[in-house]
Amino acid sequence: MKTEFTAEQLENPKIARANEILRSCVHCGFCTATCPTYQVLGDELDSPRGRIYLIKDMLENDRVPDAKTVKHIDRCLSCLACMTTCPSGVHYMHLVDQAREYIEERYKRPLGDRVLRWILARILPYPMRFRVALLGAKIGRPFARLMPDARLRAMLEMAPKQVPPVSRNDDPQSFAPQGARKKRVALMTGCAQRALNTDINDATIRLAHPAGLRGGSGRGGGLLPGR
Ligand code: SF4
Ligand code: SF4
Secondary structure, X not given: XXXXXXXXXXXXXXXXXXXXXXXXXXXXXXXXXXXXXXXXXXXXXXXXXXXXXXXXXXXXXXXXXXXHHHHHHHOOOOOOXXXXXXXOOOOHHHHHHHHHHHHHHHOOOOHHHHHHHHHXXXXXXXXXXXXXXXXXXXXXXXXHHHOOOHHXXXXXXXXXXXXXXXXXXXXXXXXXXXXXXXXXXXXXXXXXXXXXXXXXXXXXXXXXXXXXXXXXXXXXXXOOOOO
């Protein structure tokens, strides 16, 4: 992709890195096949390629982000599925992270957005707070239609009917090797999944260390030692 950053802009190492990444994109669109937001919404601007164009335009013109650009960048899930199908090795992750930083520095979100984001930032990364919120959502679900904000309505409707029990596998710990040690694996236990679906970490531990599971959440774990 052709870029037109000025020499002065390129003195900024962040812009220089973004320039390198942008130039490696050949517009082929292979990434759109694995992008979940493009698959669901069908809008080019909700595809990796579309977002790359938006980011290029924003950075090149050193402009204040507009609501449209912010909407399409916000919709990116950062799942990075696009990077797995890109034949040119475009480092989309750095690009979108940089765009998000740029947006946070220069864009003033509407008050409702700021309040919602403030609340989410204080709940989602803390599994116990999130569990309490999920229990609240369970109670509030029948009243979802009365919610004035469509996003709150959607959140209530999406909340799981059952909150899984706490898994002891999510506690900080290490498992001694069974037999000769082959590799050492560090597992980032995450935040939301420790409240939403404890099976994920239980299954990962089972895979990496079959004898290591100590009961887990009791929902899918419990491999016998030595198996
Ligand atoms: S697959 Fe890679 S090179 Fe092709 S459009 Fe997507 S990001 Fe660009
Ligand atoms: S990170 Fe995921 S949602 Fe974002 S552009 Fe890539 S595939 Fe699409």
